[in-house]
Amino acid sequence: MGKIIGAAGCVCEKLVNGSCLLHSKGSRALGVRYNNLAISGSVMPFQQLQEADGSIEAQLPSHMQRIEFEKLQLSPSSNQYVEGTILAKYPTHEFGTGEKVFKMVLEESTTQQSVSNPETINTFIFGKLVNDCEHALKQGDRVVLTKFQVSTSPSARKDGRHVLQLELSEETGATVFVYAKSVKESAASSNVNSPINQRLKIGTQDYTYVPLNQIKDGVTVNVYGVVKFFKPPYRSKGTDFSSTVTIVDASNGRLNCVLFNGNADLLPKICKVGDVVRFHRIKIQEFNNELQAINAAGFSALTFDGTLGAPMKPRTNSKSYQFTANDQRTVEELRRWANATISIHKPTVKLSEVKPAEYFDLTCQLIAKAVVDRSAVLLKVCDGTKCPHTLRQVPVDMNTLEGDPADIHRLCKLTVDVLIYDNHVGAAHSLKVGTYLTIHNIHAKLATLNAEKPSTSLETVPEMEFHLHGGTSYGRGITVLPEECSDVQQLKQTLEPAISEDQDSLGDLTLLETLNTSRRPSAPERATATRVERCHQESATVLTAHQHIRTTSLRDVLDQTPPQKYRIRAKLANYEPKALHESVKLYCPKCHSLQEIPSDDHVDSFLQDAYTSGSAAAGPDPPTHDAPWYQTTTWEAEDQRRRQITVHFVKSDEAQSTPERSTILVEGVSLNELYRLSKRFAMLIPITSRTKCLTLNDLSIPFLIQDRKWHYGCKHCSHPQPVNALQPLSQTGPWDLSVIAKVLGVQLLRHVFVMRFTLDDGSGSLDAFLWDKVEQFFGISAADVVIDEALQDKLTRIMDTLCPPRTSDDDCPWLECCIKSYYVSDGSEQKTHYQIFDTVVAEAEDV
DNA sequence: GATTAGGCTTCG
Secondary structure: OOOOOOOOHHHHHHHHHHOOOOOOOOHHHHHHHHHHHHHHOOOOOEEEEEOOOOOHHHHOOOOOEEOOHHHOOOOOOOOEEEEEEEEEEOOOEEOOOOOEEEEEEEEEOOOOOOOOOOOEEEEEEEOHHHHHHOOOOOOOOEEEEEOOEEEEOOOHHHHOOOOEEEEEOHHHOOEEEEEEOOHHHHHHHHOOOOOOOEEEEEOOEEEEEOOHHHOOOOOEEEEEEEEEEEOOOEEOOOOOEEEEEEEEOOOOOEEEEEEEEOOHHHOOOOOOOOOEEEEEEEEEEEEOOEEEEEEEEEEEEEEEOOOOOOOOOOEOOOOOOOOOHHHHHHHHHHHHHHHHOHHHOOOOOOHHHOOOOOEEEEEEEEEEEEEEEOOEEEEEEEOOOOOOOEEOOOOOOHHHOEOOHHHHHHOOOOEEEEEEEHHHHHHHHOOOOOOEEEEEEEEEEEOOOOOOOOOOOHHHOOEEEEEEOOOOHHHOEEEEOOOOOHHHHHHHHHHHHHHHHHHHHOOOOHHHHHOOOOOOOOHHHHHHHHHHHHHHHOEOEEEOOOOOOOEOOHHHHHHOOOOEEEEEEEEEEEEEOOOHHHHEEEEOOOOOOEEEOOOHHHHHHHHHHHHHHHHHOOOOOOOOOOEOOEEEEEEEOOOOOOOEEEEEEEOOHHHHHOHHHOEEEEEOOOHHHHHHHHHHOOEEEEEEOOOOOOEEOOOOOOOEEEOOEEEOEOOOOOOOOOHHHHHHHHHOOOOOHHHHHHHOOOOEOEEEEEEEEEEEOOOOEEEEEEEEOOOOOOOOOHHHHHHOHHHHHHHHHHHHHHOOOOOOHHHOOEEEEEEEEEEEEEOOEEEEEEEEEOEEEOOOOOO
């Protein structure tokens, strides 16, 4: 105890020989001796102090005063000293004159208080002093510097450190004091198997840290370790958040820790593998023939960036943690060990390096986000590098995209779409745009691979998509990174130049890519798209995607074999059918069959036949009585046949007050009555009661009319159920079309536009089908246009614009289109067909 | 007041 240990070669000897400091007892005595030395002016330029109880002031001349970094001035007084911890130490450099210099970064430190907002300062050691202490000083050492000089730091703006820097050389009488390790500590750290644990003096409390290879079952211990694996906090199936952390240390020990807390903030704030953690109070128990740790009462965690030289500021939510110089030393040692231990590292992957099918951790900035559906959130993220793969753009409702449109536009070449699924959706929801994140175990999936296509084909470009799948396997999850984290600092450095570079290289057309959407664009979007597109392309149609693909001439399209996809530019020479109402068909999404909408005549005669055959069959009388879920009314039609009309009013609370919103089941009605009733009632289901129970008709006529829209079922794919199956629904309020269809066993047919466009670009001509299943191309609902005259007029106007009647070819507008080619087998031969996709009509701005 | 999870890839 109390021994002064000389450190640096001859300096040490001189110190030991030239002063009577050996065997002194206690720091006060030490202080006096130093005092004497300092006053005598013979103080050695580099000395080690015993780290012991008591403050450093006691060991320095009494007139010396500590000056905090922030109070430093260009001309310091000679009785000032600074104290700090070596955050980084750089290799020695030799000037042409033979003089040596090395640089250190010092962090202001205190011994027994929590460290908050530490300041760092660049420090240069010159001349002979370099020889004295370049090997003796280590990262993590606490030093006291006297008689230093102060100058302005030329690199302050770049490295963010103090605007001043310290310079020390023997000539000016500078001295470097360094705290020596205690004997006990040295013994513990030099032999990790030693039963003597590393004991660190912290204020009034002793904390013992157990090397991981000495962990025993049934005890509660404190440990230090380097994170080898971790799962970011996630909501467990119980009441708590859970986080799994595997730590390792130099003892070759390894410990799986399963941590729970109702507050995710109280779990360790680990950002990446390699972080250093200090856990207080973990309980060791056995599970699956292995020891594992669970957080015990009073558990607290500190997490440190694992980067060498990074600030010693722990991430924690704990308000009262203690952190000593010895803690700093331990963290530094673990950092050094971990950085030299390859198995702990996880390679960082930038977007520019992503390989197909790879799972990796992506550290990035959140540029925008959008809810896709209940199970997925879209994050648009950027890491400052450009992903070389063709990226899948996730179609998204622009109205739900959260983020600065200018940023989204500016960065669209550098951002990737990441789909976040299932249990991660909640976390994704709460992310703020602009945040720095790590998305752990993101999956880079290549959608298609087809290398042997011509370069103009869309298929040649396999699209990469990024998913964060559900579950927590492999640490899947999202971590919000704190600003000061070294990864964020690095990321910022990458992002800034990338962003400014990108700004210049972007054309206006990229705006369209941000508008990429498979749904019908909203009117303002269409208008914007139209304006941009008109200005560049003067096209009557615009693409909703694939703007990066270059245009192919129709002659080249015709020369190539299907299947292919192209971007083309052509004029609409002709189209069919000219009678636009004929362009709407019924499509079955299940069997993909296409059929005409039954004509009024057809429905009328069907209804008449149904009644006639019903009467002729002389079956049981239609059930005219009430049922628990409907009330029945019958009356006679005023026609020659004294036809009986039966209406069953489905009971619901709403029906009592608003007949316009009620549902009726009708029997024995004519076409005219069907029309009239459908105007009055929200929902109408034509039925027949030729059998004992109420049944649907045979799907030759609409099975349901809702808000005047006639809905049909597929004869091939439906398995009609008795209408009584609807009874349970009558309790649940407003009825949903798809639910009714499902309950009644009906496969709904969809209204679609089907037209044939004859396209001509001068190099060639081809017929392409317009198959507008999602009401995208015209921006008009095919189901609505059937019953809405205004929409029919609009459709006519659009077609007159695309293909003006009675004008010369010169007045025809150009159409920008995506088309794909495919084979259709015609029994004996295969014919090539073309279909338009991802294209919408550029609406006139006043529409 | 116990339970949760206890690393080990995916519906999209």
